[in-house]
Amino acid sequence: xxxxxxxxxxxxxxxxxxxxxxxxxxxxxxxxxxxxxxxxxxxxxxxxxxxxxxxxxxxxxxxxxxxxxxxxxxxxxxxxxxxxxxxxxxxxxxxxxxxxxxxxxxxxxxxxxxxxxxxxxxxxxxxxxxxxxxxxxxxxxxxxxxxxxxxxxxxxxxxxxxxxxxxxxxxxxxxxxxxxxxxxxxxxxxxxxxxxxxxxxxxxxxxxxxxxxxxxxxxxxxxxxxxxxxxxxxxxxxxxxxxxxxxxxxxxxxxxxxxxxxxxxxxxxxxxxxxxxxxxxxxxxxxxxxxxxxxxxxxxxxxxxxxxxxxxxxxxxxxxxxxxxxxxxxxxxxxxxxxxxxxxxxxxxxxxxxxxxxxxxxxxxxxxxxxxxxxxxxxxxxxxxxxxxxxxxxxxxxxxxxxxxxxxxxxxxxxxxxxxxxxxxxxxxxxxxxxxxxxxxxxxxxxxxxxxxxxxxxxxxxxxxxxxxxxxxxxxxxxxx
Amino acid sequence: xxxxxxxxxxxxxxxxxxxxxxxxxxxxxxxxxxxxxxxxxxxxxxxxxxxxxxxxxxxxxxxxxxxxxxxxxxxxxxxxxxxxxxxxxxxxxxx
Numbered sequence: 001x002x003x004x005x006x007x008x009x010x011x012x013x014x015x016x017x018x019x020x021x022x023x024x025x026x027x028x029x030x031x032x033x034x035x036x037x038x039x040x041x042x043x044x045x046x047x048x049x050x051x052x053x054x055x056x057x058x059x060x061x062x063x064x065x066x067x068x069x070x071x072x073x074x075x076x077x078x079x080x081x082x083x084x085x086x087x088x089x090x091x092x093x094x095x096x097x098x099x100x101x102x103x104x105x106x107x108x109x110x111x112x113x114x115x116x117x118x119x120x121x122x123x124x125x126x127x128x129x130x131x132x133x134x135x136x137x138x139x140x141x142x143x144x145x146x147x148x149x150x151x152x153x154x155x156x157x158x159x160x161x162x163x164x165x166x167x168x169x170x171x172x173x174x175x176x177x178x179x180x181x182x183x184x185x186x187x188x189x190x191x192x193x194x195x196x197x198x199x200x201x202x203x204x205x206x207x208x209x210x211x212x213x214x215x216x217x218x219x220x221x222x223x224x225x226x227x228x229x230x231x232x233x234x235x236x237x238x239x240x241x242x243x244x245x246x247x248x249x250x251x252x253x254x255x256x257x258x259x260x261x262x263x264x265x266x267x268x269x270x271x272x273x274x275x276x277x278x279x280x281x282x283x284x285x286x287x288x289x290x291x292x293x294x295x296x297x298x299x300x301x302x303x304x305x306x307x308x309x310x311x312x313x314x315x316x317x318x319x320x321x322x323x324x325x326x327x328x329x330x331x332x333x334x335x336x337x338x339x340x341x342x343x344x345x346x347x348x349x350x351x352x353x354x355x356x357x358x359x360x361x362x363x364x365x366x367x368x369x370x371x372x373x374x375x376x377x378x379x380x381x382x383x384x385x386x387x388x389x390x391x392x393x394x395x396x397x398x399x400x401x402x403x404x405x406x407x408x409x410x411x412x413x414x415x416x417x418x419x420x421x422x423x424x425x426x427x428x429x430x431x432x433x434x435x436x437x438x439x440x441x442x443x444x445x446x447x448x449x450x451x452x453x454x455x456x457x458x459x460x461x462x463x464x465x466x467x468x469x470x471x472x473x474x475x476x477x478x479x480x481x
Numbered sequence: 482x483x484x485x486x487x488x489x490x491x492x493x494x495x496x497x498x499x500x501x502x503x504x505x506x507x508x509x510x511x512x513x514x515x516x517x518x519x520x521x522x523x524x525x526x527x528x529x530x531x532x533x534x535x536x537x538x539x540x541x542x543x544x545x546x547x548x549x550x551x552x553x554x555x556x557x558x559x560x561x562x563x564x565x566x567x568x569x570x571x572x573x574x575x576x
Contacts, residue, residue, distance in 0.1 A: 091555045185536040198534055227541040228534070295518045306495060313496070315570050320561035327573040332498040344497055348488070348507060349514060351495040361522055367531030369521050374532060407513050423535025453535075 004029045009063035009157045009211040010238070016061050023060035027106050030064045034108045034155050039131045039140075041149040043069050044077050045109035055097075055107045062105035062218070066156035068147045069110040070117055071097050071202075072191040080193045081115040081143075083126040084318045084338030094191025095223045096160060096202050103218045108156050111146030115340045116309065117167055117195040119143050120412045123403055124342040131399075132174060133476040134443050138396040141171030147205045148175040154479045158206040158215060162192060164199045165297050166392075166416025169428040172205055173391035173446025176430045176474065178467075179205045180212045180460075181416075183453045184423035185230040187216075188223030196304035199297075199420050209429060209464040213238050216456060232456055239464035245279030247462060249449075250384035252287045259414060260393035263434025267445040268390045271431045274469045275388075280462075285380040285387060289372035293418040296373070298410055299353050299366035300421070305343075306350030312338065345406060374422040381452045386462060389415045391428040391446030395436050419450045426450040427463050430472040444474070482512030 004026055007015070015021035034045055046054050054076050067073070070080050072090035079085045093101075100107065114124040122130040122145030130145040132138040133153030140149040144161025148171035151159050161168045163181035172179025180203045187202040194200060204215035217236035223229045251272070260268075272282050314320035314334035322333025339347070353362035380387055393414060402409045419426040431447035447466075451459035488507050492499050499507060557563040562570075 088559055091551055091558060183536075185538075224543060228536060228538065230536060230538070292521050292524070295521045298514060299518055299521075310496075314561060315568050317559035318561070323562065323571055325571060327571045328496070330571045331496045335496055336498040339497075341503075344499075344503070345507070345510060347495050347497065348491055349511060352483070352487070352491045352511070352515075355491060355494060362518070364531060365521050365524070365526060367533060368526040368529040369524065370532040371529050372526070374535065406510050407517055410514070421532075 005033060005154060008208050009206065010208070010214050012063045012157065013061070013214065027060055027064045030108060030157060034066070034150070037150070037155050039133060039136070039149045039153050039155070040128050041112055041130050041146040041153065041155060042066070042109040043079060043112050043127055043146070046107055053106070055101065057101050057104055057106045059104045060106055062103050063157040064106040064108045065100055066108050066111050066147055066150045066159040067097060068113055068144050068159070068161045070113060070162055070193045071160070072193065073097050073107070073110070077110065078193070079127070080117070081113040081125040081127065082338065082340070082343070084312050084334070086319060088318055090191070092191060095188035095225060096192065096219055099219055099221070105218070111150055111159060113146055114143035115343050116193065116305070117143040117162055117164055118305070118342050118346055120166070120170055120409055121397070121402065122146065123399065124340055126340055129399060132396050133479070134176065134396065135441065138398050138443070139174065141174035141392070141396065143167040144205060145171045148172055148177060148179065151175070151177050151205050151207060152476060158204065158211050160202060160215070160219070161205050162200055162202050163420065164196050164301060165420045166413045168203045168205060169416050169426060169446065169448060170392050170413065172428045173430070173444065174396040176444030176472070177205060177207055178209055178212050178427065178429050179203065180216065180427045181419065181425060182216060182220070182456060183425045185228055186232050186425070186454070186456065187219045188221065188226040188229040190223055190225035194308040196301040197308065198304060199301060209427070209460060209467045210238055212427070213460045232454060236456060236460070239461045241461040241465045242468070243279045244275055244462060244465055247386070248281045248283050248384040249275055250283050250285030250380050250387045252290065252387065252389065253284050254287055254291055255389060260390055261395070261434070261437050263437070264390045264392070264394060264445050267432035267434050268447065271447045271466070271470065272388070275466060278465055278469055283384050285384055287373070287376040287380060287387070287418065289369060289376050290418040292369050293373060293421055294410060294414060296366040296369040297413070297417040297421060298349070299362045300370065302346040302350030303353045303363050304350070306347045306354065309343070309347055342406070370421045373418050377418070377422045377424060377450070385451070385458065387450045389448045391415060391448040395434055395443035395445060397436070415448060424450055424453050425456050425459055427459060429463055429467050429470070431470055432472065433474055482515050483508060
């Protein structure tokens with residue numbers, strides 16, 4: 001059993017295709033592992049037995065997968081981590097999940113997340129926080145915290161999540177796995193419950209860069225149901241690059257030393273040396289507007305969210321409360337009881353930013369900053385192939401450490417938000433371990449690599465070469481080395 | 482930064498009813514966040530085009546042909562109070 005679970009998704013896929021591995025046996029081993037979830041990482045498991053599966057897959061030949069509970073799946077509970085959608089069973093399936101099913105990947109279950117993907121710690125789930133498999137007193141990151149925890153915690157071979165301002169990359173970094181946010185438009189958003197529509201993007205959370213490439217290849221593509229989807233021309237090949245010679249990696253000069261922990265900095269600097277060992281060149285680039293990324297993001301994302309979340313009104317789906325009063329009273333009671341504190345905060349922020357008299361000062365200005373940030377990256381990519389930063393300013397923090405200070409929580413997205421605003425792809429790979437600032441056992445540190453729009457293939461190739469050189473093989477205690 | 486009256490006004494616009502405690506907390510937290518966000522208010526961005534969408538797409542069209550859609554009973558299946566083939570909601574005016 002243990003040997004089966006040690007295979008990467010790519011190794012398992014190749015063994016199944018070659019006939020050396022029985023899909024039924026392999027999937028059963030993972031279903032058993034998933035059933036042992038002690039991290040509160042799954043919200044729902046497809047436990048009907050092989051005959052009674054809620055999500056039918058005709059032909060298993062791809063590793064089974066965990067799906068963030070933001071993807072609508074026909075007949076299967078889909079909550080987006082919110083009480084307002086408790087018991088909701090969508091009448092249709094998202095394109096991302098449909099593609100997984102068609103490729104032959106059985107769905108193990110739906111994973112826990114920050115409510116409507118708003119959060120960086122998974123503490124905003126209406127169904128309780130997910131625990132970090134490295135240290136159960138710490139957060140797994142968010143908002144795709146459940147998807148990261150199941151992969152790192154040996155409860156799924158791989159998973160999908162969504163990233164609006166860092167929600168794949170930051171939890172991947174906190175859990176010591178690979179997380180890829182593709183270019184906006186690479187993967188269809190159809191059936192993915194909307195948070196901030198101009199930023200939301202689906203992507204893989206995996207053990208290895210090769211697994212991320214395999215999964216991206218399955219998920220990408222233009223979809224008539226999402227007019228903003230364009231796919232990746234030429235598809236995705238498995239990476240096999242061994243060196244980085246001829247490639248230039250830009251480090252933003254604006255990366256002030258005050259913005260991140262010394263342990264994270266040490267791992268970041270060691271990783272830059274490894275890039276040079278492989279023949280890559282390190283250069284300085286300037287992204288002068290990126291320091292305003294958080295400000296622009298926390299106007300644009302809440303503004304879009306306040307509009308998207310207007311649909312939860314107790315009429316067509318989801319919970320209803322206060323139905324004995326008039327219509328407005330029902331709306332207000334339903335929304336006040338159904339939404340958690342962070343979602344209310346962002347709806348308020350977004351409604352304020354869009355309200356009469358403030359629109360230009362906030363939303364209009366933030367959209368202009370967004371243009372500047374995209375231009376900064378374009379300028380940088382004239383000089384270098386990639387831009388690199390730490391993924392997060394710290395290692396995984398303690399449960400409850402930042403819940404009383406929303407701004408401190410938001411600043412945690414400092415390194416990931418600019419790429420989201422520019423719509424470009426970025427990957428986080430585990431680069432080493434560092435002790436938390438306040439002391440304690442060492443935890444994973446992520447290294448972020450960003451590339452120009454639609455340059456997923458060179459990004460994956462470079463990340464693969466670096467991954468081999470880093471040789472990260474640490475695992476959470478109890479899961480072996 | 483943001484006054485109690487403004488918080489109550491925005492809550493009404495957003496169809497949220499906030500408890501006394503929530504209003505109190507919201508005044509403090511929103512003020513803190515807006516203070517940070519206000520830094521972009523001072524930037525000179527005269528003449529910069531706003532970005533509403535990052536992928537340059539124009540007129541994504543499809544043929545205007547009828548296609549199957551959700552049957553009525555399925556579309557109503559998740560409603561809290563479906564009735565006679567429709568979504569039932571309380572009256573807009575109190576009785």
